[in-house]
Amino acid sequence: MKMTTLKMKKKLDELFINEAWRVSFLRDKDIYRVEWKDTKQGVSIQIPNVITKYEQRGNKALDELQFHVSESLKMMHEEHELDGKEKNIFPVIRATSFPKKTKAGIKLVYSEHTAETNIYYALDLGTTYQLIDEKMLEEQGWTKERLREISIFNLRSLDIDSKKDTVAGNDYYFIATQDGYDASRILNESYLEEMKANALGELVVAVPHQDVLIVADIQNETGYDIIAQMNMKFFAEGRVPITSLPFVYDNKHLEPIFILAKNKPKK
Incomplete structure (x- = not known):
C-alpha cells in the first residue's frame, strides 16, 4: 500500500516527540517542520522526499532522518566555546555561492581562497560540526587570523591516504x-x-x-x-x-x- 503524506506525517509525529519542540505541517507545501518552542529555530522536512526514501529503505531511512534532524536541532540550541577546544577547529572549503550568514542572520567567518572557493571555519562536535560565526568569535575575543592559523595547523595533522x-x-x-x-x-x-x-x-x-x-x-x-x-x-x-x-x-x-x-x- 502506497505511503500517503498524512500517514507519513503521523510517523514523523511519533519520531519528534519532545516537550521543548513544536511540530507543524504545511499541507499546501508538503512541509513538516520541527522547531524549538523558545527560539523558533528549526528544521523543515520535505515529506515527498521522506516518502521516497522510506519506500526504498524502510525504517532505516526514518532512523537516519531522526538522527540528522535531532543533531541539527541540538546544534542550534547549544552555546559553543572556542577556548579549550582549539584542537577541534578545522577549515572547510565551500563554493563562493555558499551563504555568508546563518539562518538567524549572523555573519559567518570566512576567508577568500580562489575565484571559485572560500574557506569557512568549523568547530568539530564529533558526529557533526558547526560553522563559526562572527558572534562566536567576538564573544571569545578571538581574531580571524588566530582562527585561521589554528585551523590550518590542525588540518596539517590529518592523515592523507x-x-x-x-x-x-x-x-x-x-x-x-x-x-x-x-x-x-x-x-x-x-x-x-x-x-x-x-x-x-x-x-x-x-x-x-x-x-x-x-x-x-x-x-x-x-x-x-x-x-x-x-x-x-x-x-x-x-x-x-x-x-x-x-x-x-x-x-x-x-x-x-x-x-x-x-x-x-x-x-
Whole structure:
C-alpha cells in the first residue's frame, strides 16, 4: 500500500516527540517542520522526499532522518566555546555561492581562497560540526587570523591516504577519508608541494565536493579531458558540491582552468 503524506506525517509525529519542540505541517507545501518552542529555530522536512526514501529503505531511512534532524536541532540550541577546544577547529572549503550568514542572520567567518572557493571555519562536535560565526568569535575575543592559523595547523595533522589510478599515462590520486575535511586538504601546502616536486607533468587539483580531493599529475593532452570529466561527475554526485572547475597548482598558487575537449586548458 502506497505511503500517503498524512500517514507519513503521523510517523514523523511519533519520531519528534519532545516537550521543548513544536511540530507543524504545511499541507499546501508538503512541509513538516520541527522547531524549538523558545527560539523558533528549526528544521523543515520535505515529506515527498521522506516518502521516497522510506519506500526504498524502510525504517532505516526514518532512523537516519531522526538522527540528522535531532543533531541539527541540538546544534542550534547549544552555546559553543572556542577556548579549550582549539584542537577541534578545522577549515572547510565551500563554493563562493555558499551563504555568508546563518539562518538567524549572523555573519559567518570566512576567508577568500580562489575565484571559485572560500574557506569557512568549523568547530568539530564529533558526529557533526558547526560553522563559526562572527558572534562566536567576538564573544571569545578571538581574531580571524588566530582562527585561521589554528585551523590550518590542525588540518596539517590529518592523515592523507590516497588511492592512485593511472589512466592513459596520467596519474590520479583520490583522498576520500569521509571525515568531513577531504576537500579541506587542498589547504595543506606542504602536501601539494610534495606532489608538485614528484610530478612528471603539470599538477592539477580538484575539489568537486566536500568529501573528496583529487590531485592529478597530467602528462599528456588526454589527461586534461579525463580530469574534466571525472570532476564533473563527482561534482554532480556530491552531497556538498563545491566546484566543477579544476585548478592548476604552480608557484603555491591555484588557478581555475576551463578545460575544452581535446584541448589544453584555457586559464
